[in-house]
Amino acid sequence: METRPFGLRILDAVTVLLLIAATCMVFFYAPREAAMGEVQRLFYFHVAAAWVGMLGFVAAGAAGIVYLHTQHIIWDIIESAAVEISLVFFFIAILLGSIWARPIWNAWWTWDPRLTTAAILELIYIAYMMLRQGIEDPDRRARFGAVYTLVGVLSIPITFLSIRLFRTIHPVVIGTASEAARGMFGMTPPMKQTFFFCFFIFTVIFADLFWNRILLGNLSKKIDQLRYRLM
Amino acid sequence: MSFQEITPDTSVYMIAGFTVFFGMMAIYLVSLFFRWRILKRKLELLKNMEKRKNS
Amino acid sequence: MKRDPSPTTLRSQLTAFFRVIASIIWKDLTVELRSRELLTAMLVFALLVVLIFNFALELDVKNRTGVTPGILWVTFTFAGTLGLNRSMAIEKDRGCLDGLLLVPVDRSAIYFGKFISNLAFMVIVEIIILPVYSALYNVNLFHPGLLLVILLGSIGYMAIGTLLAAMSVQTRTRDVLLPILLFPVVVPVLVAAVKSSGGFLQGSELAEILPWLNLLIAYDVIFIAIALMLFDYIVEE
Numbered sequence: 001m002e003t004r005p006f007g008l009r010i011l012d013a014v015t016v017l018l019l020i021a022a023t024c025m026v027f028f029y030a031p032r033e034a035a036m037g038e039v040q041r042l043f044y045f046h047v048a049a050a051w052v053g054m055l056g057f058v059a060a061g062a063a064g065i066v067y068l069h070t071q072h073i074i075w076d077i078i079e080s081a082a083v084e085i086s087l088v089f090f091f092i093a094i095l096l097g098s099i100w101a102r103p104i105w106n107a108w109w110t111w112d113p114r115l116t117t118a119a120i121l122e123l124i125y126i127a128y129m130m131l132r133q134g135i136e137d138p139d140r141r142a143r144f145g146a147v148y149t150l151v152g153v154l155s156i157p158i159t160f161l162s163i164r165l166f167r168t169i170h171p172v173v174i175g176t177a178s179e180a181a182r183g184m185f186g187m188t189p190p191m192k193q194t195f196f197f198c199f200f201i202f203t204v205i206f207a208d209l210f211w212n213r214i215l216l217g218n219l220s221k222k223i224d225q226l227r228y229r230l231m
Numbered sequence: 232m233s234f235q236e237i238t239p240d241t242s243v244y245m246i247a248g249f250t251v252f253f254g255m256m257a258i259y260l261v262s263l264f265f266r267w268r269i270l271k272r273k274l275e276l277l278k279n280m281e282k283r284k285n286s
Numbered sequence: 287m288k289r290d291p292s293p294t295t296l297r298s299q300l301t302a303f304f305r306v307i308a309s310i311i312w313k314d315l316t317v318e319l320r321s322r323e324l325l326t327a328m329l330v331f332a333l334l335v336v337l338i339f340n341f342a343l344e345l346d347v348k349n350r351t352g353v354t355p356g357i358l359w360v361t362f363t364f365a366g367t368l369g370l371n372r373s374m375a376i377e378k379d380r381g382c383l384d385g386l387l388l389v390p391v392d393r394s395a396i397y398f399g400k401f402i403s404n405l406a407f408m409v410i411v412e413i414i415i416l417p418v419y420s421a422l423y424n425v426n427l428f429h430p431g432l433l434l435v436i437l438l439g440s441i442g443y444m445a446i447g448t449l450l451a452a453m454s455v456q457t458r459t460r461d462v463l464l465p466i467l468l469f470p471v472v473v474p475v476l477v478a479a480v481k482s483s484g485g486f487l488q489g490s491e492l493a494e495i496l497p498w499l500n501l502l503i504a505y506d507v508i509f510i511a512i513a514l515m516l517f518d519y520i521v522e523e
Contacts, residue, residue: 023249032238039241042248049252068519088259092252099248103241123470130466134457144453147516148467151446154512155471162474162501166481212263219270226277230284 008211015208018201022194030194042100044194048202050093050118056086056206057121061153064146076142077217079149080132085209087125089202094118113164120159124152138224302391310386310399314373315406324372328411332365336419347424354425355483359476362412362440367465369407370447373400374455387521397448397517401510404451405444412436431486431495438502439479442509443472449513452520478502 026041033040060082067075097115098108109115128148135141187195318324339357343349377383377400386396416436420427447468454463478501485495 034238037239037241038245039248041245045249045252088255092255095251095255096248099244099251103239103244120470120473127466127470130459130463131453131457134454134459134463136458140456143519143522144456147449147453147519150516151449151471151512154508155446155474158474158501158505158508159471162477165497165501166477209259209263216263216267216270219267219274223270223273223277226274226281230277230280 004212004215008208008215011204011208011211015201015204018204022198022201025194025197030191031188033191036104039100039103042096044198045202046093046096046100047195048198049089049096051199052202052206053086053090053093054121055203056082056089056210057125057153057156060086060149064149064153067142067146068150073138073142073221076138076145077214077221080145081210081213081217083125083128083149085206085213087122087129088209089206090118090122090125094122113160113167116163117156117160121152121156124156128152138221299391302389303395306386306389306391306395307399307402310396311403311406313382314400314403317376318407324369324376324407325410327372328365328369328407329414331368332361332411332415333418335361335364336415336422340422350423350425351487352484354419354423354427354487355480358415358419358427358436358483359439359480361415362408362436363443363469363472363476365411365415366408366440366443366447367468369411370404370444370451370468371455371461371464373404373407374451375460378455383521393518393521394514396521397452397514400452401444401448401513404448405440408440408444409437412440425487427487429486432483435479435482435486435499435502438499438506439475442475442479442502442506445506445510445513446471449517449520452517456520474501474505478505 022044026044030041030044032038060079063075063079063082066072067079094115097118101110102108128145131148132141132145135144336357339360343353343357383396387393416427419425447464450467450471451464454460454467457463478498482495482498482502484490485498
């Protein structure tokens with residue numbers, strides 16, 4: 001498949017339109033939040049990106065298991081595509097969250113359980129990419145990638161629980177309003193609608209990027225196979 | 232926070248945030264595009280090599 | 287990959303299994319006894335880390351008991367990484383791994399063998415560092431609870447470390463990659479070990495320390511199981 005399939009071109013166009021729609025909705029339809037001001041609008045993209053990033057991670061873990069079972073390289077392509085896109089989404093989520101936090105909590109970062117686990121998760125994504133880059137053999141790369149994805153997926157819940165235990169026994173002095181301000185502002189119906197719409201389109205964006213990235217992976221696989229044949 | 236009557240002006244941060252979002256997306260899309268091009272070229276090269284080898 | 291006809295009885299299979307584990311441990315320990323290169327490296331490194339902390343942190347009497355668990359565990363973490371890297375590199379460079387793979391026994395025997403010998407080295411280093419630290423900073427570290435935590439933490443660290451080191455030694459980047467892979471997933475061990483170490487040192491009630499000990503034990507069990515299941519996929523050729 002050298003040229004991109006027609007369905008993907010449609011999806012690309014739809015994605016762009018939906019993103020424009022979501023941006024308009026965030027700016028014009030959603031009301032200005034009283035306590036936080038304009039920066040609250042970041043919230044819609046921030047949470048959507050974080051959720052989609054996490055779902056991608058779980059998808060990668062599932063793909064890893066299937067790969068180890070079937071040894072079919074397509075699952076490795078799916079897994080690495082999922083991790084790569086999740087890495088981007090989650091990084092965006094962390095940055096947006098940090099920018100949102102600065103005026104609200106007067107800090108770019110706090111070490112509360114969710115944020116700390118998010119940072120660790122992002123580091124696992126990056127470690128995964130570095131692991132793959134250090135292996136030439138495609139079969140070994142796939143196996144090791146799947147193993148590390150599984151190790152990562154299984155460690156993250158335990159990590160989150162351990163840091164939460166850490167924080168409940170030692171209450172942390174963050175900004176006093178922080179825990180309450182963390183997404184706990186009352187959401188009016190237009191806000192909720194914007195919120196869910198953003199969640200929806202971020203999933204669409206993920207799917208679009210995912211499909212594109214898988215095509216890239218397939219191309220790479222074809223090159224590996226051709227190179228092997230020519231040796 | 233609950234006693235504020237005036238909503239703080241946090242527009243700067245909002246603009247920064249959306250710039251970050253669209254910027255990161257753009258960077259990723261551009262990287263995908265360039266990687267696609269490089270791989271396409273490699274594929275063409277290998278195909279030519281195969282043709283020459285088979286002929 | 288056809289295996290040679292393996293021993294048919296359960297008893298002989300088990301014997302072979304334990305024999306492989308024992309031989310790996312024995313090999314590692316005797317080689318180390320002769321050359322002492324691994325232990326020396328780990329030990330000197332650990333001592334240097336403790337020394338650096340003396341300058342890096344304010345270790346006056348007031349702060350000392352608070353930061354001691356942290357310093358100890360950072361030291362053990364780094365020394366442990368060093369040990370893992372060297373241990374696996376020796377295995378690969380001398381071709382021992384390939385030889386072991388020829389034996390018709392379950393791959394987990396290799397995992398257990400390396401896991402236990404890596405753990406042994408880490409514990410030896412810890413046993414030496416504890417009295418040194420005690421003497422240097424006038425902190426009494428001979429609390430049985432603390433020793434238990436150090437053992438449990440080391441088990442968890444080495445359980446996942448052995449698996450990841452077996453992977454990283456087969457990559458291009460080798461040594462550098464292990465900490466990058468290991469540290470994000472070993473965070474629960476560090477958190478639980480530091481908190482429970484601190485709890486024992488400060489004489490907290492057992493009820494406060496128990497959640498952390500439970501977390502450590504849970505992590506150890508879960509990750510030994512995971513490593514066992516996944517090790518096969520890493521060493522097949």
